[in-house]
Amino acid sequence: MGEDQRNLFIALGLMGAILIGFQVFVMGPAEEERRAEQAAIEAAQQIADPDLPASSIEPAAAATVDRETALAGNQRVTIDAPAVLGSLSLTGARLDDIRLRRHSETIDDDTPVALLNPIGSDHVFYARDGWTSGTQGFSDLPGGSTEWALSSGSTLTPDTPVTLTYDSPSGLHFERVISVDDNYLFTLTDVVTNNSGQEVELSRYGLVRHEGRPEDETRNMAVFEGALAVVDGALVQSSFGKLEDGNQTEDNGIGGWVGITQRYWMAAAIPDQDRAFTARFRTIERGEIDAFEASYVEQAIAVPAGESLASTTRIFAGAKELDVLQQVQNEVGIERFDMAINWGWLWFLARPFVWLLHMLEGLTGQFGLAILALTLMVKIVMFPLANRAYASMAKMKAVQPKMAEIKERYAADQQKQQQALMELYKTEKINPLAGCLPILPQIPIFFALYQTLFNAIEMRHAPFFGWIRDLSAADPTNMWNLFGLIPYDPTGMWLIGGVLGIGAWPIIMGLTMAAQQALNPPPPDPMQARIFAFLPIVFTFILAPFAAGLVIYWAWNNFLSVLQQYIIMRRHGNETQVDKLVARLLKRGGGDAS
Numbered sequence: 001m002g003e004d005q006r007n008l009f010i011a012l013g014l015m016g017a018i019l020i021g022f023q024v025f026v027m028g029p030a031e032e033e034r035r036a037e038q039a040a041i042e043a044a045q046q047i048a049d050p051d052l053p054a055s056s057i058e059p060a061a062a063a064t065v066d067r068e069t070a071l072a073g074n075q076r077v078t079i080d081a082p083a084v085l086g087s088l089s090l091t092g093a094r095l096d097d098i099r100l101r102r103h104s105e106t107i108d109d110d111t112p113v114a115l116l117n118p119i120g121s122d123h124v125f126y127a128r129d130g131w132t133s134g135t136q137g138f139s140d141l142p143g144g145s146t147e148w149a150l151s152s153g154s155t156l157t158p159d160t161p162v163t164l165t166y167d168s169p170s171g172l173h174f175e176r177v178i179s180v181d182d183n184y185l186f187t188l189t190d191v192v193t194n195n196s197g198q199e200v201e202l203s204r205y206g207l208v209r210h211e212g213r214p215e216d217e218t219r220n221m222a223v224f225e226g227a228l229a230v231v232d233g234a235l236v237q238s239s240f241g242k243l244e245d246g247n248q249t250e251d252n253g254i255g256g257w258v259g260i261t262q263r264y265w266m267a268a269a270i271p272d273q274d275r276a277f278t279a280r281f282r283t284i285e286r287g288e289i290d291a292f293e294a295s296y297v298e299q300a301i302a303v304p305a306g307e308s309l310a311s312t313t314r315i316f317a318g319a320k321e322l323d324v325l326q327q328v329q330n331e332v333g334i335e336r337f338d339m340a341i342n343w344g345w346l347w348f349l350a351r352p353f354v355w356l357l358h359m360l361e362g363l364t365g366q367f368g369l370a371i372l373a374l375t376l377m378v379k380i381v382m383f384p385l386a387n388r389a390y391a392s393m394a395k396m397k398a399v400q401p402k403m404a405e406i407k408e409r410y411a412a413d414q415q416k417q418q419q420a421l422m423e424l425y426k427t428e429k430i431n432p433l434a435g436c437l438p439i440l441p442q443i444p445i446f447f448a449l450y451q452t453l454f455n456a457i458e459m460r461h462a463p464f465f466g467w468i469r470d471l472s473a474a475d476p477t478n479m480w481n482l483f484g485l486i487p488y489d490p491t492g493m494w495l496i497g498g499v500l501g502i503g504a505w506p507i508i509m510g511l512t513m514a515a516q517q518a519l520n521p522p523p524p525d526p527m528q529a530r531i532f533a534f535l536p537i538v539f540t541f542i543l544a545p546f547a548a549g550l551v552i553y554w555a556w557n558n559f560l561s562v563l564q565q566y567i568i569m570r571r572h573g574n575e576t577q578v579d580k581l582v583a584r585l586l587k588r589g590g591g592d593a594s
Contacts, residue, residue, distance in 0.1 A: 066121065074091040077153070084180070084184060094128040095267075096125075096127075103319055138200055149166065156179075170196055184318025203301070206258070207269055209260075209292070210293075212289045212290065218262075224261065226241075226261070230335055232254060247281075248281060249281040251279050256279065258296050259316070268315070269296060270315065272312060277298045326338050350448045357456065375560065386564060391568055449553065464549075473547060473548060475503025478490055502544045506540050514536040515558070
């Protein structure tokens with residue numbers, strides 16, 4: 001079995017080398033080429049943003065105030081919908097006060113999550129829509145500082161839209177009807193009447209802006225946070241880190257959207273799906289805090305004097321719930337809107353897993369049970385491959401004494417040793433790689449499940465049995481107070497409350513990993529044996545701060561593997577380390593009884 005373990009680690013190493021090589025030699029040069037092309041575009045333009053007017057950048061607040069004070073700084077229209085509540089500012093017609101009714105800040109507090117925040121408060125985050133023109137003399141179109149008038153309606157609900165109006169000094173009349181659905185989608189229908197006496201070219205734009213990096217930013221490779229867009233069916237992304245480094249992106253196409261996303265939430269500006277537009281990501285310097293922006297500008301339309309132009313755009317501000325995203329995508333016709341969820345490079349596996357989790361949650365009534373059921377289903381599908389692997393391990397274990405004898409006999413001659421081992425494999429009909437190769441298809445499945453669970457909003461604040469009240473948070477127990485049995489809270493202490501603060505489920509996971517390892521024969525090399533014996537402890541500490549849902553998944557997966565491997569080992573007549581341990585305990589118990 002020592003050979004199998006080495007083969008497994010070699011295979012894992014090869015896969016890692018292939019992934020790294022692909023990133024370095026394929027993805028890296030492609031990204032550098034794209035950046036060079038973008039730099040050339042910007043150099044040719046000589047300005048960072050030729051189409052968005054200066055009015056698209058609101059002045060920064062003189063000082064940071066509390067949220068309520070910032071909200072009171074301008075006139076507002078109340079928003080009261082089933083999924084969201086808050087208000088929109090008549091200054092700039094900004095959506096900058098959105099709270100999510102279905103999602104609370106903490107488990108013990110029913111306060112809705114504050115997604116969008118007004119200028120002047122902490123963590124400014126807002127979305128809005130405006131107009132720009134390339135025609136000389138029309139620089140007074142609706143922008144970030146425009147004062148709209150409320151002409152009809154008082155409270156924005158799914159049944160009662162509101163109408164805003166604005167008359168520009170240059171002679172254009174804007175009427176905007178804003179409606180909201182039962183979820184997180186706002187529809188903005190504008191009618192622009194040209195009373196200027198001359199033809200004017202108009203372009204509509206939308207933007208989402210976030211000042212500073214999110215306070216609760218998730219720095220994990222499985223989670224994407226930053227600016228993203230879909231343009232002509234292609235997904236474009238730029239993380240907060242890349243935006244902070246000054247990277248800018250520009251893409252042109254028809255159909256799509258732009259937005260800024262966090263792990264569970266997103267605000268997106270959505271143009272007319274039938275019009276060509278240019279999507280841009282950029283960073284705006286605002287003193288000590290940078291503002292990250294995702295925006296689009298639609299292709300210009302000529303409006304003759306005395307005529308009107310009708311245009312409809314949308315803004316999404318809410319949780320990345322898969323059924324809601326797909327409803328917007330399918331019923332409203334927004335291209336690839338469910339790409340707001342970070343599916344990862346194994347999306348072809350992650351998407352079916354998400355669908356199965358939703359179905360299983362509906363059947364079991366709990367997301368934690370859905371995780372266990374999905375893991376069991378994956379085990380059943382992979383059963384034939386795992387059987388081959390474990391059967392090979394059992395055969396390898398059976399010939400361990402003969403292998404040790406060959407290695408001892410030909411210790412001074414490696415060539416004869418390898419020849420004798422190959423002859424042994426041939427005689428016993430053993431393929432040394434047979435125990436490793438069936439495991440390889442399970443590796444992408446593992447990573448896809450990891451990606452799925454890490455991004456599933458259904459896991460946030462989802463309870464499990466016992467002490468787990470939030471599957472998306474780490475196990476709250478700590479071994480240093482005997483998992484809550486001792487009335488002492490070590491949470492605030494850096495060492496035992498942080499680095500060494502191990503909960504009950506990580507320990508269970510470590511024990512299942514050790515049990516799985518105990519079923520395998522120890523490597524012949526004592527140093528290797530000590531390293532492998534130490535791995536469950538290492539992984540216990542590594543996984544302790546992970547979300548409880550992930551740790552429970554790993555523990556359950558290990559338990560099923562132990563059960564399957566034990567049955568196969570016994571079927572092949574192998575005595576495992578578990579059998580030896582049980583025999584010693586029974587013998588000791590019998591001795592005490594006598």
